[in-house]
Amino acid sequence: MTARERRGLLLEGAAPKGLKMASGRADIPLAAAAVTLSLLGLVFIYSASSYSAQIQLGDAFHYVKTQAIALALGLFAMAGMAYVPASTLKKLAIPLYLLGLLLLGLVFLPVIGVESYGAKRWINLGFFTIQPSEYAKFFMVMAIALFASKADMKKFSSVIVALLLGGAVCLLLILEPNMSITVCAAAVIFIMLFVSGARGRHLVLIVVPAVIGAVLLILLEPYRLQRLLAFLDPWRSPLEEGYQLIQSYYALGSGGLFGVGLFASRQKYLFLPFAESDFILSVIGEETGLVGVALVMSLFLIIAARGFKIAREAENRFDCYLAAGITAVTTVQALVNMAVVCGAIPPTGLPLPFVSAGGSSLVAYMGAVGILLSISRRRAPYIAVGSLSKDEVGHGISPRRIR
Numbered sequence: 001m002t003a004r005e006r007r008g009l010l011l012e013g014a015a016p017k018g019l020k021m022a023s024g025r026a027d028i029p030l031a032a033a034a035v036t037l038s039l040l041g042l043v044f045i046y047s048a049s050s051y052s053a054q055i056q057l058g059d060a061f062h063y064v065k066t067q068a069i070a071l072a073l074g075l076f077a078m079a080g081m082a083y084v085p086a087s088t089l090k091k092l093a094i095p096l097y098l099l100g101l102l103l104l105g106l107v108f109l110p111v112i113g114v115e116s117y118g119a120k121r122w123i124n125l126g127f128f129t130i131q132p133s134e135y136a137k138f139f140m141v142m143a144i145a146l147f148a149s150k151a152d153m154k155k156f157s158s159v160i161v162a163l164l165l166g167g168a169v170c171l172l173l174i175l176e177p178n179m180s181i182t183v184c185a186a187a188v189i190f191i192m193l194f195v196s197g198a199r200g201r202h203l204v205l206i207v208v209p210a211v212i213g214a215v216l217l218i219l220l221e222p223y224r225l226q227r228l229l230a231f232l233d234p235w236r237s238p239l240e241e242g243y244q245l246i247q248s249y250y251a252l253g254s255g256g257l258f259g260v261g262l263f264a265s266r267q268k269y270l271f272l273p274f275a276e277s278d279f280i281l282s283v284i285g286e287e288t289g290l291v292g293v294a295l296v297m298s299l300f301l302i303i304a305a306r307g308f309k310i311a312r313e314a315e316n317r318f319d320c321y322l323a324a325g326i327t328a329v330t331t332v333q334a335l336v337n338m339a340v341v342c343g344a345i346p347p348t349g350l351p352l353p354f355v356s357a358g359g360s361s362l363v364a365y366m367g368a369v370g371i372l373l374s375i376s377r378r379r380a381p382y383i384a385v386g387s388l389s390k391d392e393v394g395h396g397i398s399p400r401r402i403r
Contacts, residue, residue, distance in 0.1 A: 025376070025377060026082055026373045026376055026377050027306050027309075027310060027372065027373055027376040029302055029306055030302070030303060030306040030307065030310070030369065030372060030373065030376070031078070031369060031373060033299045033300075033302040033303050033306070034078070034303060034354060034365070034366065034369045035075075036299055037296070037299050037300070037303075037353075037354035037355055038071050038074065038354045038355075038362065038366070039071075040284075040296065040355060041067065041280070041354055041355035041356065041357075041362075042064060042067055042068060042071065043262075044276075044280055044283055044284050044287070044355065045063050045064055045067050045276050045280065045356075045357045046060075046061065046063075046064045046263075047262065047263045047265060047268065047283060047287060048265065048268045048275040048276040048280055048283040049062070049063040049064070049268075049275065049276035049357065050064075050268075051268055051269050051270070052268070052270060052275070052276075055270075063276050063357045066357070066359055067357055067358075067359065067362065069359065070358075070359030070360075070362040070363050071362060071366075073359075073363050073366075074362050074363045074365070074366030074367065075366060077363055077366050077367035077370055078366040078367060078369050078370035078373070079370065080370065081367050081368075081369075081370025081371050081373070081374060082370045082371075082373035082374050082377070083374065083377075084370075084371070084374050085374075085378075086316070086318065086319055086374075086375075086378060089142065089318075089322070089371070089374075090146055090318060092142070093139075093142040093143050093145070093146040094143060094146065096139040096142060096143075097139045097140060097142065097143035097165070099139065100132065100135060100136030100139035100140065100169065101136070101168060101169065101172065103123065103130075103132035103135065103136060104132050104133065104136050104169065104172035104173065104176075105172060106123050106132070107120045107121060107122065107123055107132060107176060108120055108175075111124075112124055114129055119176050119177060119178060120176050121133060121176050121178055128359070129360075130359075130360045131358070131360040131361065132360075133173055133176070133178060133181050134358075134360040134361045134363075134364040134365075135360070135364050136169055136172075136173075137169065137181065137184070137185050137188065137329055138326065138329060138364060138367075138368050140165065140166055140169045140185065140188075140189075141188065141192065141322065141325030141326060141328075141329060142322060142325075143165050144162050144165050144166060144189065144192050144321070144325065145192070145318055145321035145322040145325055146318060147161060147162055147165060148162060148192065148193075148196035148317070148321050149196075149316070149317035149318035149320075149321055153193070153196040153197045153198050154197055154198070154199055156199075156202050156205075158198075159193060159198050159202050159206070162189070162192070162193060162196075163189065163193075163206065166185065166186070166188075166189035169185060170182050170185050170186055170189075173185060174217065177221070179217060179348065180336065180348035180349055180350040181350065183214065183336070183348075184329070184332050184333050184336060184350070186210060187328070187332045188325060188328045188329050188332055190203065190206065190207070190210075191324065191325070191328040191332075192321060192324065192325045192328065193206070195311070195320070195321060195324045195325075196317075196321055226241045227241055227346050227347055227348070228346050229241070230242040230245065230346075230347065231245065231343070231345070231346035231347060234246050234249075234343075243273075244272070244273050244274075244279070244347055245343055245347050247267055247271050247272040247273070247282075248272065248279055248282040248341055248342075248343070249343065250267060250271075251265065251267040251272055251279075251282040251283060251285060251286040252282055252285040252286065252293075252341070252342065254266070254267075254286050255285040255286040255287065255288065255289040255290065255292075255293075256289050256290070257289045257290050257291060258288070258289040258290075258291055259285070259286060259287045259288040259289035259291070259292055260286060260287060261287060262287050262288070263287065264287060265283050265286045265287050266286070267282065267283065267286055268283055274349070276356070276357040277351050277356045277357045277358060278337070278340070278349050278350060278351055278352075278356065279341055280352055280355055280356050280357070281293065281296065281337065281338060281341045281352055281355070282341050284296060284355075285341075296355070297338070300330075300331070300334045300353075303327070303330055303331070303369075304327060304330070304331045306372075307323060307324075307326065307327025307330070307331075307372055308323075308324065308327050310323045310327075310372055310375050310376045310379070311323035311324040311327065311375075313376075313379045314375055314378070314379065315378050315379060319375045319378060322371065322375065323371075323372055323375045326368045326371060326372055327372070329368070330353050330365065330368070333350060333351075333352075333353055334352060334353050336348070336350055337350050337351065337352040337353075337356075338352075353365045354366075
């Protein structure tokens with residue numbers, strides 16, 4: 001068989017005699033980055049919470065124990081989801097989406113729903129509580145990916161259906177109220193529409209009313225407007241709305257290049273609110289400096305790069321859109337958290353994926369990484385290295401992925 005004939009078979013996706021077809025493998029760098037962030041989270045959760053936990057709960061390791069249990073469950077979820085076939089994910093997409101809506105609705109029930117700081121975001125299951133929004137946003141991604149893989153997303157009617165799927169989740173989130181997760185979910189919906197091929201003019205038609213709606217939501221709630229004003233000038237209310245942002249500035253500024261030393265943070269001594277959760281990056285910056293923050297950002301960059309690479313190389317549209325959506329959820333939330341901590345955007349309560357204290361968040365994100373690993377294992381087959389001769393490589397046949 002000539003090199004030209006063999007190349008023809010390759011373009012058709014067939015394996016000529018003598019060539020070995022290799023399949024995709026689980027993306028190890030992605031898994032390693034997620035696990036590393038989770039382990040770093042355990043270290044800095046202890047550092048950020050040991051003093052407050054000892055005073056308030058009588059156990060300096062309270063948050064670390066909870067997070068360690070969640071990490072064990074998350075690793076189990078990641079390992080299990082890494083072997084779930086695409087057909088199963090497709091079958092589960094709509095049922096899980098409906099389950100997510102149900103869970104988001106249950107937070108409003110008097111007995112089951114748990115209210116904290118004026119928001120109803122948790123469900124009490126007796127021995128522990130869960131935050132449905134951490135799972136609902138991934139279930140939303142699955143439903144939109146399933147619909148987009150079957151529909152013609154260049155049609156505005158298809159875009160509207162996808163918006164309705166995401167809009168139902170956003171509506172329940174904003175009613176909690178949870179504007180930070182709502183904004184992140186809206187951004188993910190926009191990214192998924194872009195990835196799935198929606199027309200530019202349709203995206204513009206979506207962005208304009210979305211921005212207007214966000215402005216109205218800020219103006220209608222006094223506390224949101226106060227947060228915005230505190231963001232513009234936190235020193236106007238240094239003991240009220242501007243307090244948390246100022247304390248974050250102190251933490252990051254004290255860290256300098258290499259930090260004040262591991263476990264040596266001063267802001268964690270009840271100066272910085274939510275140091276173990278929403279503002280854990282401030283403690284990381286204080287104790288390890290710019291170098292430590294850069295390391296954390298690099299790990300998230302690896303997750304983003306590997307996730308979108310998996311989406312690009314997926315064997316079908318559903319896997320592609322699902323991988324892109326999961327990666328977008330992780331990346332958008334990480335960017336928003338980092339922007340809040342350094343004062344680039346108005347303060348809002350949003351955990352840093354994998355790192356912040358929160359069992360629901362960690363289990364959800366580790367399970368989502370497992371789905372990405374599953375998709376990476378199903379990538380389109382490619383010609384194994386070493387199966388081609390120099391002559392064939394010279395004629396344009398190379399050990400590249402068959403599309």
